[in-house]
Amino acid sequence: MKLLVCVKQVPDSTVRVKVAGDQKAIVPEGVTWAISPYDEYAIELALEHKDANPGTTVGVITVGPPRARDALRQALAMGCDDATLVTGADVETLGGLATARALAKVVDEVTPDLVLCGKQASDDDQGFVGQALAETLGWPHVAIVTKFVASDGGTEIWKEVEGGHEVWKASGPAVLTVQKSQKDPRYPSLPGIMKAKKKEIPEKDLASLGADLGGPSVEIRAMEPPPARKAGRVMKDGDPKALAAELAKLLRDEARVL
Amino acid sequence: MTAPTQGILVIVLAAAVALGFGIGGYRVWKLYRYMRLGWDEDRSDRPATRLRDELVIYLGQSKLFKRPYLVRGLAHALIFWGFLVITLGTVDLLLNGIFGLHVPGTETGLFAWTIDLFAIAVLASIALAAVRRMFFRPPTMHVAPGGYVILVLIGVLMLSLLVFESAGIAAELVKQGFTPPPLAGLFAPAVRGPYAHLVFAGAWWVHVLTVLAFAAYLPHTKHLHIVTTLPNVLFRSQRPRGALRAMADLEEQETFGAATMRDFSWKQHLDGYTCTECGRCSDQCPALATGKPLDPQKIVLDVRDLLLREGDLLMRDVHASGTPPAHQTETKPEELWACTTCAACVEACPVTIEHVDKIVDMRRFLAMMESAAPPEAQRALTNIERAGNPWGESREARADWADGLEIPTLAEKPDAEYLYFVGCAASYDRRNQRVAKALAAILRSAGLSFAILGREETCNGDPARRIGNEYLWQIQAQANIEAFDRYSVRKVITSCPHCFNTIANEFPQLGGRYEVVHALTLVDSLIKEGRIRMAREGPVDRGNVAGHPERTTSSLDLAGGREVVAYHDPCYLGRHNKIYDAPRAVMDAVPGVERVEIEPHHRERGFCCGAGGGRMWMEEQVGQRVNHRRIDQLRAAQADATKVASGCPFCLIMLEEGVGAKGLQEQVRPVDVLELVASRLEGSADASH
Ligand code: SF4
Ligand code: SF4
Numbered sequence: 001m002k003l004l005v006c007v008k009q010v011p012d013s014t015v016r017v018k019v020a021g022d023q024k025a026i027v028p029e030g031v032t033w034a035i036s037p038y039d040e041y042a043i044e045l046a047l048e049h050k051d052a053n054p055g056t057t058v059g060v061i062t063v064g065p066p067r068a069r070d071a072l073r074q075a076l077a078m079g080c081d082d083a084t085l086v087t088g089a090d091v092e093t094l095g096g097l098a099t100a101r102a103l104a105k106v107v108d109e110v111t112p113d114l115v116l117c118g119k120q121a122s123d124d125d126q127g128f129v130g131q132a133l134a135e136t137l138g139w140p141h142v143a144i145v146t147k148f149v150a151s152d153g154g155t156e157i158w159k160e161v162e163g164g165h166e167v168w169k170a171s172g173p174a175v176l177t178v179q180k181s182q183k184d185p186r187y188p189s190l191p192g193i194m195k196a197k198k199k200e201i202p203e204k205d206l207a208s209l210g211a212d213l214g215g216p217s218v219e220i221r222a223m224e225p226p227p228a229r230k231a232g233r234v235m236k237d238g239d240p241k242a243l244a245a246e247l248a249k250l251l252r253d254e255a256r257v258l
Numbered sequence: 259m260t261a262p263t264q265g266i267l268v269i270v271l272a273a274a275v276a277l278g279f280g281i282g283g284y285r286v287w288k289l290y291r292y293m294r295l296g297w298d299e300d301r302s303d304r305p306a307t308r309l310r311d312e313l314v315i316y317l318g319q320s321k322l323f324k325r326p327y328l329v330r331g332l333a334h335a336l337i338f339w340g341f342l343v344i345t346l347g348t349v350d351l352l353l354n355g356i357f358g359l360h361v362p363g364t365e366t367g368l369f370a371w372t373i374d375l376f377a378i379a380v381l382a383s384i385a386l387a388a389v390r391r392m393f394f395r396p397p398t399m400h401v402a403p404g405g406y407v408i409l410v411l412i413g414v415l416m417l418s419l420l421v422f423e424s425a426g427i428a429a430e431l432v433k434q435g436f437t438p439p440p441l442a443g444l445f446a447p448a449v450r451g452p453y454a455h456l457v458f459a460g461a462w463w464v465h466v467l468t469v470l471a472f473a474a475y476l477p478h479t480k481h482l483h484i485v486t487t488l489p490n491v492l493f494r495s496q497r498p499r500g501a502l503r504a505m506a507d508l509e510e511q512e513t514f515g516a517a518t519m520r521d522f523s524w525k526q527h528l529d530g531y532t533c534t535e536c537g538r539c540s541d542q543c544p545a546l547a548t549g550k551p552l553d554p555q556k557i558v559l560d561v562r563d564l565l566l567r568e569g570d571l572l573m574r575d576v577h578a579s580g581t582p583p584a585h586q587t588e589t590k591p592e593e594l595w596a597c598t599t600c601a602a603c604v605e606a607c608p609v610t611i612e613h614v615d616k617i618v619d620m621r622r623f624l625a626m627m628e629s630a631a632p633p634e635a636q637r638a639l640t641n642i643e644r645a646g647n648p649w650g651e652s653r654e655a656r657a658d659w660a661d662g663l664e665i666p667t668l669a670e671k672p673d674a675e676y677l678y679f680v681g682c683a684a685s686y687d688r689r690n691q692r693v694a695k696a697l698a699a700i701l702r703s704a705g706l707s708f709a710i711l712g713r714e715e716t717c718n719g720d721p722a723r724r725i726g727n728e729y730l731w732q733i734q735a736q737a738n739i740e741a742f743d744r745y746s747v748r749k750v751i752t753s754c755p756h757c758f759n760t761i762a763n764e765f766p767q768l769g770g771r772y773e774v775v776h777a778l779t780l781v782d783s784l785i786k787e788g789r790i791r792m793a794r795e796g797p798v799d800r801g802n803v804a805g806h807p808e809r810t811t812s813s814l815d816l817a818g819g820r821e822v823v824a825y826h827d828p829c830y831l832g833r834h835n836k837i838y839d840a841p842r843a844v845m846d847a848v849p850g851v852e853r854v855e856i857e858p859h860h861r862e863r864g865f866c867c868g869a870g871g872g873r874m875w876m877e878e879q880v881g882q883r884v885n886h887r888r889i890d891q892l893r894a895a896q897a898d899a900t901k902v903a904s905g906c907p908f909c910l911i912m913l914e915e916g917v918g919a920k921g922l923q924e925q926v927r928p929v930d931v932l933e934l935v936a937s938r939l940e941g942s943a944d945a946s947h
Contacts, residue, residue, distance in 0.1 A: 014645035016652040032644050032653065187636050190514050190626035190729050 001150055003046045004059045004112035005080070006103055006133070007039035009071035010123040023222045035071045038118025040185035042178040045148070046116055047079045047186065053150065057081045061106055063099050065092055069201055076196035077188035083199070088206030095217030100132035105209040107137060112173065114155060119144055119177040130177035137175070142168050145176040271355050271466065278470025285477040286485075289531060292569035299523035301493040308492050311610075316491045321608040325858070327538065330390070331608075333383040337412070340376030340383075341484070344419070347373050348469050355466065367436025374423065374439030377416045384409050384416075396537065404479040411475070414468045420445065422461035429454035483534045487609045490532040493525050494610040499601060500834035501763035502618055505728045515622025515726065517586040519565045519572070522619070529611045530562025539603035539613060544866040545596040549881020552596035554603035554613045560587040561616060587620070594620050595632055598884065599724050599871030600829040605862055621726030635725050638875035643730060646716035647682040648875055657712040659684070659691040665698055667712035668745040674709035676701075677747045679738075679761060681754040682717050683907030689914060690907040692812065696936035697753050697777050703939050704789040708751065714741045720756040723764070725872035732768065735760070739770035753777040753932060755830035755837075755906045756870075762835075776831060778905045778931055782840040785847045792938035794849045812929040813937035815900070816850040823934065824854050824892055824899040826913065827864030828906035838862075841905050841931050848934045856895045856902075865891060869908035885912035889920055903931045 011017055011026065012034040018027040035043070043060065050056040060075040062068045063086040072083035086102055094102075107115060115137075120127035134141035146165065147158035154171040160179050188196070206213070233250075235243055252258040314320045319338055322331035347369070350361040363369055388409050391401045424445035427438050438446060449457045476482060483490075497503070505514065516522050539554040540546055546553050564587045594617055603613045624630045631639065641650035657667070659680075668674060678701070684694035701708050719734030738761075742750070750772045752758040762774035784790045794816060814821050825845060831837045838861050845853045859865040868884025878884070892902055902913055913928035 012644045014641065014650050014652050016654045030654070034644060184633055184636070187629045187631070187640065189629045190508070191512065192629075193729070194509060 001049065001053060001056045001114070002059070002110070002112045003049065003056060004061060004107065004110055004115045005039070005042050005046050005075070006115065006117045006129070007043070007060055007062050007071055007075060008036045008118075008121045008123070008129075009033050009062060009064050009068040010036045010121055013037070013122065017225075019223045019225055023224065024220050025223070033067060033070060035074055036118050036121040036123070038120060038122070038178060038180065040118070041180050042116040042118050042176075043075055043078055043080065044183060044185040045145070045178055045181065048183070049148070049150075050079070059084065059110060059112065061086065061103065063087070063091060063094065063102050063206070072201050073196050073199075074188070076199050076201075077193045078186055079188075079192060083201045084204060085201055086204045086206055086209070091206055094206075094213070095215075096126055096128040097132050097215050097217060098211070098213040100129050100136050101211040101213065101215075102206060102209055103129070103133050104136040105211045106204065107133070114148070114170075114173060115139075115175045116145075117175065117177050119179055127177075130175055134175035137173075139173055139175050140170055141175045141177070142170070143177045144179040146179050146181040148176060268356060271352075274467060274470050275352060275356065278473045281474035282477050288569070289477065289482075291573060292565050293524050293527040293531070295520060295565070295569065295572055296522045296524040296527045297520065299525050301495070301525055304496045307496055308494075311494060312488070312492050315494075315610060316488055319608075321610070324606070324862070330386075333386045336376070336379040337383045337387075340380040343369075343372050343376050344380070344415075347419075348466075351462070351466060352469075355462075367439075370423070370436065370442070371439045373419070374441050377419055378441055380412065381416050384412050396541070402480070402535075404481075407475070408479060408481050411468060411472050415465060415472065418461045418465035418468060421449070422458060422465055425449045425454050425458035425461055429458050480533065480535050483532045483609060486528060486532040490525075490528050491610050493528065495612055495615070498763040498835070499604065500759040500830060501767070502723055503615060504764075504767035505622075508729055508732065513623075514626040514728070515624070516616070516619035517623045517627075519561070519568055519585075519587075521623065522561055522565075522616070526561065526612070526616055526619075527565050529616075530558055530565060532609045533558045533562065533611060534609060535559070536608065538606040538608065539611070542602035542606045542863065544598060544600060544602065544868065544884050544887070548884050548887050550593075550596035551590065551880065552593045554617075557589055557593065557613055557616055558611055560589045563588070589620060591624055591630065592880075594624065595635070595876060596873075596880075597871050598829070598866045598868060598873045600866035601833045602829075602863070602866065605833050618724065618726060621724075622728055623726070625726030626729060631725055631727070632876050635872055635876050638872070639722055639725060639727055639730055642717045642719065642722055642734060646734075647686055648717065648721050649682065649686050651686045653716070654713060656680075656685050656715060657710065659686075659694055660698075660710065660712075663695065663698060666709045667714070668709045668747070669712070669714070671707075671709045672745050674707050676706060676708040676749045676751050677742065677745070678708050678710050678751045678753075679718075679757050680710055680715060681752060681757040681907065683911070684753055685715070687907065687911060690910060690930075693753055693907065693910070693930040693932055696930065696932045697751075699936045699939060700781060700784075700790060700932060701751075703791075704784045706784070706789075711741055714744075716741075718757055718760045718765075720760045721872045721875060723760070724870070725875075735765055735768050735770070739765060739768060742770060742772065748773060750774045751777055751780055753905075753907070753930075755828045755835070756908065759830045759834055776835075776837060776840075776905065778831070778844055779837060779840040781932065781935060782843045782847075785844065790935065791940040792847065792849055792935065793940040794938070812901075812927060812933040814848070814850055814934055820850050820852050821901060822852045822854055822896070822899045823901040823903050823929075824856050824896045825860070825931075826856060826867070826888070826892070826902055826904040826909055827860060828904055828909045829864065829866050829870050831905050832864050833862060841903075844931050844935060845903060848938050850938070851934060854896045854899055856892050859891050859895075867904075867906075867909040867912035869912045874908050874911070883916070883919075885916040886919060888913070889916040889922065892926070893922070899926055901927050901929050901934075903929050903934060905931050 012032040015031050020027050046058045050058050058080045059082050060072055060080045061084045062071055066087055069085055072085060076083050084106060086106065115133065117130035131141055142157045142159050144160045145157055146160050149156050154169050155174065157168045157170060157176060158165045159168055235247060248258065319335040322334050346361060347364060350364040353359040353361065391405060395401060420441055423442035427442055427446040428450040476484065535555065537555055543552065543554050564585065568585055597617045599614050601614055638648040641648050645651060646653050666674065668677060680694055684690040716737050717734050718738055719731035722734060723731035750761055752761065752774065755776060758774060758776045761772060781790060823845060825842060827838065842853060845851050865888055866884055867888055868878065892899065904910055904913065910928055910930055917923055917926055917928055
């Protein structure tokens, strides 16, 4: 089976992001970049399939600036077989639909059996590119996937639903958008890291893919950091009963959680 | 005796010698070949220290006299020293028997007396050993039948020696230029008479044949340590104890860490041959004591057994195909992950076996080859990689603890004399931020010129290295070395023993050499120089330790005139770096502190808090929690202590957790020794800022 995982490089969750002066973007300096967490789960799902079915190949692709090469390198270190970087001018402000169309061009070329994406990226949480890619390709799409297995003439796909899961079946190629699953994405082994360092990562020019990069798009009007958290309050002096009553009152009237 | 009989006897003797030493020697040669299947590790540095160790540890038997092993240790030392003398006598006997030669000095009265006295001591010691093995065997001691065989052989050796000496005196075969030695002299009259000659000859043969049986049998048992201890001590690691072995040129390697016998060095295999199976390491292991699946003795024996099992096979296979079998040790991952790298085992081992190195080498295999560290540990590693701290807090927040304290960064004050390397715990953990503030207040009051790196500081990688991810450690250490060198740092203060150990003992492996001092050592000397002055009325009572307006629970409570404070030795300050006295001296200098010890688990026998070796980042679900055991020990030894002081942020976290879980917050407060000092600082309110 030939699998293709689409990933996005985002600021690592430990980074304290700062909003730039124009309020339209974050300050990129000093940011540690990482693969978006759901995309990591998508890679893990693909690699688990490869572990169980040695004939499987896992490719990984991203549309992004040159620094996104690091995300691909990480995916290779985890065990993906090959990686492709689609990049070009203005790639950082590319809208979701244009990204999906660019990806679709590469999918046409690579002809994978399945395409996996994280269900959403952790930076803008739009959850758009996977679905748009399926739509562009005219492929079926299953969302919130936690598992898939090859079965007679197709793929059985586990989709998480409230309190359980449904099993869907795709008879041909499909796009899966992946949910966090039980097994954490693997940490690359050192030989994996070393091998990935030496691997070639081919680059495709965004403009020459022939994808329609116009079309409807959204624009960020303004960003602002969340308000600073107010200092907590410690209640310790007094008799426990009175403290409890006081606490209940505060929770109800001030915090409004009761 | 006629000449032909004499001739035949000499031939019989020579044949027996050849057989005895042949069997023993063949085995030794095989064991040597197996050992060389391990990789080549250079252990030739610091020859002078090696020689000194040999004299003190091997000849002096110094590691045997530790409490609680004093009596046994003495018994063993007597057997050992007795053996050295008696071996000389035996060599003399054999030379005399075959070639009619004598070792010089063996015919003197002094020698006869020495042998006699040692024979008595050895007999007494083996009696003690036998009684102990039969009736008072500790649960961790493992006695194979071979143990008794050896005791019997030694017994027969000594008895036949005595009989033979007595008969020699009785038959007047031995030159009588001196007073007969006590035991032989005592028995001599009993064998006097017509059969004295026969008894002499009989005992002589029994003695000599027993020696040969011993030589043949010895290398097949753990008693080989009699021989291997000599090289094992000579080639022991001369690295600082706290420093793990550096892995050079990671980029060039294909495999990492140890799993098969080829992945251990020859010295690590020699360790296995030397293990006496005495169980002292296991006695001291906090993991074993609290019901974890780890037993340091088993780790050593697992590696040895793998070598013995596969040695033959591998040697043949190497010649046949050049592909070594890749069987791994019996050691299971959960055993390896249970280790806190506290080095209690290394400290306890009388024959200088290096347990922690083996454990970490096997962890390296799991962590780097298999990516199989426990998921929680893995998360800590990923956090270090991405955020520069195992908690996964933001890099940008690293110096937030210092907000408003006007502590300069090196960027602001590049000519500061000292760099205070704060470390992740004191940077991010709220409880430990108070310790960083306390240290800053102390350094200020002493007028010391210091600065921090601020956001340019990142985890030094200690947890990564001890979890087994050498690669990540090297990246982290390198990043810090680069930051230090940007500001030409020469002197570094740490308040964390793990930071101290890594920067002082391990950064040099990557070329980072600095003068590193742990805060408590520094504070000790500042107190001695009179640069830190403390008073019974500390400024804290007026409410101003380093930005802490409130009197905290870590301040001394001298309402009763004094406070009883127990000291807990952090492993990486104590056993790993031998800093036992400075923290105690600092405590003794704080007015109102009455220092007490958590006997018997203090100093060299200090009991781990459970956080070392990356355990801080792993779950602990099997057995009792190590930190809870530590609190039990504290309460049992010093129920009156109202504080327990330490010098390590991880100990502090663990002790806090233990005290909390046991509901003892009102009875005993964990603190850092630095907090005690800060709470008594004399001087104006702004001395501590
Ligand atoms: S280092 Fe400590 S925890 Fe690890 S095996 Fe030795 S005694 Fe046990
Ligand atoms: S490793 Fe050392 S302490 Fe442990 S059983 Fe062997 S000889 Fe004794």
